[in-house]
Amino acid sequence: MARIHAHRKGKSHSIRPMQVNAPWISNMSKEEITNLIVSMAKDGLKPSEIGLRLRDEYGIPLVKKIIGKSITEVLEDHGIKTLPEDLSNMLEKAIRLQKHLNVHRSDSNNIRSLELIEAKIHRLAKYYKREGKIPQDWKYKTVIASLE
DSSP states (O other): OOOOSSSSSOOOOOOOOSSSSSOOSSOOOOOHHHHHHHHHHHHOOOOOHHHHHHHHHHHHHHHHHHHHSOOHHHHHHHOOOOOOOOHHHHHHHHHHHHHHHHHHHTTTHHHHHHHHHHHHHHHHHHHHHHHSSSTTTTOOOHHHHOOO
């Protein structure tokens, strides 16, 4: 399948091997893992960063296989709600690019890339509103019109 705003195809990647049983590499209980996830989230880590830290530092490769819930589901159960991670990453990218364009106003290539990023943000926001992950009144203000 092709990329969304490019004329190239996607790259192949590794596929996680199928496992029926949970990999019990770590000798931590479900409650300990859940408490660890909640404490890392309160420290300001994103769900993907929590998963990486659990894998690298604690030897817990797949949280969903062990606990039965994903990291984001565990956080929602404990009342920690954030924006979906892909949407927040796109917002951070747009903010970085806006700061760059405030300094370098004639950078036409990055003006175009900001337009594409904002299109992705609007597309993601529409999806997450439909799924109920973000409030219906959430809105991203387009900045590209003020830059030109």
